[in-house]
Amino acid sequence: MQPPLPPLRGRGSTEVGVRAGPSSSALGVVPAGGGVSGAGGKDGRGVRAGLAGPSRLAPSSAGPSVMAAAPPAQEGERLVAVVPDTAGGGGVALVVTHGGGGRVTDAPTILAPPGRSRMEELLAADGGGGGGSSRGGGGGGVELMFADDLEPEDDEGAVEYKWSLVQPPPARFLELVTQMKYRLLEGSGECIYEIGVTDDGRARGLSPDALTASLATLSHMAEELHAECTVVRRARATSGEVDAMVASVLVRQLPETLEDYLDLRVAVAGNVDSGKSTLIGVLTGCGALDNGRGRARAQVFTHKHEMESGRTSSVSQQIMGFGASGAVVNYTGVRSLTWADVVARAAKIVTFFDLAGHEKYLRTTVFGLTAHAPDYCMLVIGANMGVLRMTKEHLAIALALKVPVVVAITKIDRAPAHVYEATVTHIQKLLKSPGARKLPVLVKSADELAMCAQNIVHDRVVPIFSVSNVTGEGLDLLRGFLNLAPSRRNWAEYRSSPTEFAIDETFLVPGVGTVVSGTCSAGSVGVGQSLSLGPDHSGAYVSVIVKSVHYKRVPVRRVVAGQAGSLALKKVKRATVRKGMVMLDTRVAPGAVWEFTAEVLVLYHGTTIRPGYQPVIHCAAVRQAARVVTIDKEVVRTGDRALLRFCFCYRPEHIKADARFVLREGKTKGIGRVLDIARTC
Numbered sequence: 001m002q003p004p005l006p007p008l009r010g011r012g013s014t015e016v017g018v019r020a021g022p023s024s025s026a027l028g029v030v031p032a033g034g035g036v037s038g039a040g041g042k043d044g045r046g047v048r049a050g051l052a053g054p055s056r057l058a059p060s061s062a063g064p065s066v067m068a069a070a071p072p073a074q075e076g077e078r079l080v081a082v083v084p085d086t087a088g089g090g091g092v093a094l095v096v097t098h099g100g101g102g103r104v105t106d107a108p109t110i111l112a113p114p115g116r117s118r119m120e121e122l123l124a125a126d127g128g129g130g131g132g133s134s135r136g137g138g139g140g141g142v143e144l145m146f147a148d149d150l151e152p153e154d155d156e157g158a159v160e161y162k163w164s165l166v167q168p169p170p171a172r173f174l175e176l177v178t179q180m181k182y183r184l185l186e187g188s189g190e191c192i193y194e195i196g197v198t199d200d201g202r203a204r205g206l207s208p209d210a211l212t213a214s215l216a217t218l219s220h221m222a223e224e225l226h227a228e229c230t231v232v233r234r235a236r237a238t239s240g241e242v243d244a245m246v247a248s249v250l251v252r253q254l255p256e257t258l259e260d261y262l263d264l265r266v267a268v269a270g271n272v273d274s275g276k277s278t279l280i281g282v283l284t285g286c287g288a289l290d291n292g293r294g295r296a297r298a299q300v301f302t303h304k305h306e307m308e309s310g311r312t313s314s315v316s317q318q319i320m321g322f323g324a325s326g327a328v329v330n331y332t333g334v335r336s337l338t339w340a341d342v343v344a345r346a347a348k349i350v351t352f353f354d355l356a357g358h359e360k361y362l363r364t365t366v367f368g369l370t371a372h373a374p375d376y377c378m379l380v381i382g383a384n385m386g387v388l389r390m391t392k393e394h395l396a397i398a399l400a401l402k403v404p405v406v407v408a409i410t411k412i413d414r415a416p417a418h419v420y421e422a423t424v425t426h427i428q429k430l431l432k433s434p435g436a437r438k439l440p441v442l443v444k445s446a447d448e449l450a451m452c453a454q455n456i457v458h459d460r461v462v463p464i465f466s467v468s469n470v471t472g473e474g475l476d477l478l479r480g481f482l483n484l485a486p487s488r489r490n491w492a493e494y495r496s497s498p499t500e501f502a503i504d505e506t507f508l509v510p511g512v513g514t515v516v517s518g519t520c521s522a523g524s525v526g527v528g529q530s531l532s533l534g535p536d537h538s539g540a541y542v543s544v545i546v547k548s549v550h551y552k553r554v555p556v557r558r559v560v561a562g563q564a565g566s567l568a569l570k571k572v573k574r575a576t577v578r579k580g581m582v583m584l585d586t587r588v589a590p591g592a593v594w595e596f597t598a599e600v601l602v603l604y605h606g607t608t609i610r611p612g613y614q615p616v617i618h619c620a621a622v623r624q625a626a627r628v629v630t631i632d633k634e635v636v637r638t639g640d641r642a643l644l645r646f647c648f649c650y651r652p653e654h655i656k657a658d659a660r661f662v663l664r665e666g667k668t669k670g671i672g673r674v675l676d677i678a679r680t681c
């Protein structure tokens with residue numbers, strides 16, 4: 001069997017938030033005896049299966065090309081054999097699942113030829129057959145051959161390679177702690193350590209004893225920084241000794257104050273009735289599943305008419321907390337926790353924005369995608385409904401705004417196999433189409449989800465999860481992904497900048513007065529702080545004082561860059577505040593823009609766009625009609641790219657050069673980037 005790893009910080013299991021099926025390669029666990037490592041191969045290393053596929057994988061250099069002898073199989077073990085591909089010249093791997101006693105239960109699966117990149121292998125395994133017949137996580141479906149080595153280590157970012165950490169001397173230990181502190185800062189409180197991997201990315205591996213000792217050191221380093229370690233993947237090393245192992249470890253800092261919370265924002269979009277509210281209800285509830293007739297979504301709705309019609313019309317928020325070890329803190333089994341309870345128990349918080357699926361609320365949905373600065377857009381598709389017009393609309397907007405997309409195919413309990421497969425094929429085709437140019441990965445194992453979580457921010461990868469809110473199938477993989485997925489921005493960099501807080505909602509709270517909610521995009525906002533609020537209709541800003549601050553409905557001293565919060569303002573009338581206004585550091589000279597020039601790509605327009613045309617501009621929390629003043633071409637049609645100069649119709653706004661926006665008017669849609677802010681006041 002695989003050499004045992006020590007539980008870190010008193011945890012027995014190292015498999016975080018993920019339960020895979022018995023025959024799945026969860027966390028790279030292919031029984032040593034069942035695999036063929038060491039069974040041959042010209043470099044004496046044989047063939048691997050279910051090995052670590054960590055971040056930024058380099059193409060595999062080891063191209064096994066010999067027949068591997070499979071040892072006797074036990075129930076559930078997988079055997080891997082590599083045979084020469086006489087037609088293609090490269091090797092192909094055959095994977096079979098053994099039912100014990102020499103009985104093969106799965107048909108052999110042909111894997112990607114060696115020498116291809118990890119991503120190409122995934123595509124090869126996922127493509128073609130509509131994603132295979134295995135749904136959700138587990139189930140003995142397509143098995144993948146993993147690339148072994150990584151790209152060389154990056155000095156920046158939240159991933160560190162360490163070949164060995166066996167008993168470092170005290171001075172070295174202190175250096176290692178400092179380095180971990182840097183990596184944690186880069187990852188907003190989270191980082192990944194690849195143990196057994198050298199700086200050049202070679203998965204050299206360590207003996208089981210050395211790995212145990214290295215993990216113990218890592219755990220001590222984390223302790224110094226009030227962080228916890230969790231092994232998210234273990235695998236056999238491919239470039240080192242026969243028994244050598246590598247491990248990927250998630251290091252997560254335990255928040256000491258509310259300012260330290262890692263806040264991940266996920267906007268949930270998709271067609272009406274695809275199961276968005278239900279999925280959020282199931283993920284953030286007390287652990288109960290849906291009944292298929294709307295039970296779980298009830299807790300997500302905010303308005304009475306939503307309860308009655310079952311249709312989301314406003315953007316509501318729900319939170320899910322992960323403990324330091326990756327367990328979901330919401331799941332008490334008996335009652336739903338208050339936000340304050342979730343915040344108190346969690347080390348990482350995921351905020352879901354439930355967007356409306358119906359076309360008549362598209363305005364609100366676009367606002368949700370632009371104003372809340374989501375880290376990810378979760379596109380929900382009903383397996384039985386397929387990819388519909390609104391699915392494509394929402395996908396196009398997310399792609400235009402450069403928000404990484406995660407697909408969740410729901411209702412797999414309800415869809416016949418061929419309908420589910422048609423849905424998977426359709427979304428894969430759409431994602432690979434020239435307009436999107438993404439790499440869809442149908443996630444079926446913990447290894448794939450870890451690889452997707454580590455690559456999603458910088459890569460073109462789009463993970464696809466298949467889930468049922470009624471049976472719970474596939475939900476563990478989705479939770480595992482959310483646990484590992486990093487924040488899209490390194491907010492630490494913005495925390496020392498002058499304060500900027502964008503308002504996306506205003507309220508009048510009895511006994512409190514005017515309250516504004518929004519996102520702090522730079523600096524911090526604290527109780528008693530004086531800020532400039534504006535711009536108003538004339539472009540002016542007024543000085544306001546913050547009376548109190550709430551973060552996730554919990555009173556706090558301040559919110560910092562990267563956090564959403566609600567601020568009660570002293571002596572401000574609600575009528576004078578609107579969505580799209582900002583609150584800025586009083587030392588900054590605030591500006592307001594009437595006219596701007598932008599590069600626009602027209603996604604759809606019935607006829608031609610000419611000067612005088614007035615679409616609505618959605619730019620962060622700004623939403624206002626703007627008139628086209630000039631165009632650098634005579635006419636602009638669907639698919640055209642042009643430089644347009646806009647003038648806001650009613651008031652100047654706070655927008656910045658380089659900001660991305662969506663342009664809408666009826667069925668007309670376009671995307672743009674502000675190049676130059678022209679007339680300011």
Ligand SMILES: Nc1nc2c(ncn2[C@@H]2O[C@H](COP(=O)(O)OP(=O)(O)OP(=O)(O)O)[C@@H](O)[C@H]2O)c(=O)[nH]1
Pocket residue numbers: 270271272273274275276277278279290291292293294295296297310311312313355356357358410411412413414467468469470
């Ligand atoms: N069988 C089954 N039913 C589901 C599943 N997910 C959601 N449903 C049901 O599908 C219906 C629609 O779900 P909602 O969550 O309201 O869909 P929505 O996408 O939020 O719809 P809008 O808010 O109108 O955009 C409800 O009756 C749910 O109970 C699932 O995985 N399996």
